[in-house]
Amino acid sequence: xxxxxxxxxxxxxxxxxxxxxxxxxxxxxxxxxxxxxTLPIPIHPNKDFNEDFIRKLLREAGIDKKELLNYLGR
Numbered sequence: 428x429x430x431x432x433x434x435x436x437x438x439x440x441x442x443x444x445x446x447x448x449x450x451x452x453x454x455x456x457x458x459x460x461x462x463x464x465t466l467p468i469p470i471h472p473n474k475d476f477n478e479d480f481i482r483k484l485l486r487e488a489g490i491d492k493k494e495l496l497n498y499l500g501r
Contacts, residue, residue, distance in 0.1 A: 429477065429478035430477075430478040430481055430495075430496075431475045431476065431477060431478065432475060432476050432481060433472070433475060433476070434468065434469065434470055434471055434472065434474075434476060435472070437468065437476055437481065437484070438457070438459070438468060440495055440498050440499075441459055441466070441468070441488065442459075443498065444461070444488070444490055444494070445461040445462075446459040446460060446461045446466065446488070447459060447460065447461070449465070452467070454470070455469060455470060455471075456468065456469050456470065457470055461488075464487070464488060464489060466484065466487055466488050468484065481495070
């Protein structure tokens with residue numbers, strides 16, 4: 428089984444990486460930024476982010492997957 432996370436878990440990780448909420452758009456996406464990069468993150472409380480989607484978001488943010496795995500203690 429691959430890496431699966433709830434949107435809230437992923438957002439907590441992104442906040443630890445220096446990203447902060449700058450605005451909400453239409454209730455389905457929140458826009459996060461670290462001052463250099465801006466990243467839209469969909470908000471779906473009852474759905475999980477699959478590994479492919481997590482990789483896509485990490486790539487856009489310029490964060491290595493190993494950092495996420497360390498954060499999760501895996």
